[in-house]
Amino acid sequence: MTNIFNLPVELPNEELFESLASSTNLLIERIISTGQTTPTGEWYDQKRDEWVILLQGEAKIAYLDNPAVTLKAGDYLLIRAHQKHRVEYTSSEPPCIWLAVHGNLQ
Amino acid sequence: MTNIFNLPVELPNEELFESLASSTNLLIERIISTGQTTPTGEWYDQKRDEWVILLQGEAKIAYLDNPAVTLKAGDYLLIRAHQKHRVEYTSSEPPCIWLAVHGNLQ
Numbered sequence: 673m674t675n676i677f678n679l680p681v682e683l684p685n686e687e688l689f690e691s692l693a694s695s696t697n698l699l700i701e702r703i704i705s706t707g708q709t710t711p712t713g714e715w716y717d718q719k720r721d722e723w724v725i726l727l728q729g730e731a732k733i734a735y736l737d738n739p740a741v742t743l744k745a746g747d748y749l750l751i752r753a754h755q756k757h758r759v760e761y762t763s764s765e766p767p768c769i770w771l772a773v774h775g776n777l778q
Numbered sequence: 779m780t781n782i783f784n785l786p787v788e789l790p791n792e793e794l795f796e797s798l799a800s801s802t803n804l805l806i807e808r809i810i811s812t813g814q815t816t817p818t819g820e821w822y823d824q825k826r827d828e829w830v831i832l833l834q835g836e837a838k839i840a841y842l843d844n845p846a847v848t849l850k851a852g853d854y855l856l857i858r859a860h861q862k863h864r865v866e867y868t869s870s871e872p873p874c875i876w877l878a879v880h881g882n883l884q
Contacts, residue, residue, distance in 0.1 A: 673847055673848075673849065673853045673855070674853065674854055674855070675850075675852040675853050675854070676831060676852045676853075676854055677851075677852040678852075692829070692854065693827075693829045693856050693879075693883045694883065695881075695882050695883050695884060696882075697803070697881075697882065698804065698879075698881050698882060698883060700829055700879060700883075721799075723798070723799045723806055725782060725877070727833070727852075741779055742779075743779065744781075745783075746781040746782045746783040746784070746833075747779045747780065747781050747782075748780055748781070748782055748798065749779070749780070750799050771831070771877075773799075773804075773806060773879055775801075775803075775804050775881065776801050776802075776803065776804060777799045777800065777801050777804060777806075778801060
């Protein structure tokens with residue numbers, strides 16, 4: 673049995689993206705963040721919708737056209753395709769564990 | 779912000795299925811179980827693949843053609859379309875909180 677809370681003994685300096693299941697039009701991935709943020713002035717602009725839940729840690733996501741949101745464990749949200757957003761904060765103690773589903777959700 | 783661990787004050791006697799996000803080919807849902815199991819001799823036989831993670835509680839899933847698996851919080855698995863399975867056990871204290879993604883994952 674595979675457990676999403678099992679982390680590698682040593683985490684890399686970069687965010688860690690791991691595919692848990694995928695097909696042509698759908699990707700389920702785990703993301704581990706340990707303090708990384710989106711560089712100032714940069715925005716994610718994704719082709720697909722992303723449904724994402726934070727399962728451990730604390731984080732803050734900012735939008736270009738909407739108020740920023742702070743997330744704690746269990747909080748989830750839907751980021752529409754091309755909705756510009758950036759990660760403003762991720763906790764490192766404990767690391768952030770995200771579960772993201774990328775696909776067509778509209 | 780919506781949190782997957784927030785439960786209704788009163789849970790129904792039946793399992794509770796709630797769509798969190800969906801489109802034609804994709805459904806993300808929360809399932810809350812409080813002791814319910816699949817009736818003896820019955821099997822789920824689903825048209826779509828199901829990726830499912832147990833986020834709270836303990837549960838046991840049996841397969842027609844494979845050994846049963848016991849799940850604790852954070853454990854996840856992929857149930858292929860038409861892979862016959864049944865839920866043999868779900869804890870009620872605490873309730874089981876499942877996150878399921880139904881779609882094409884092959």
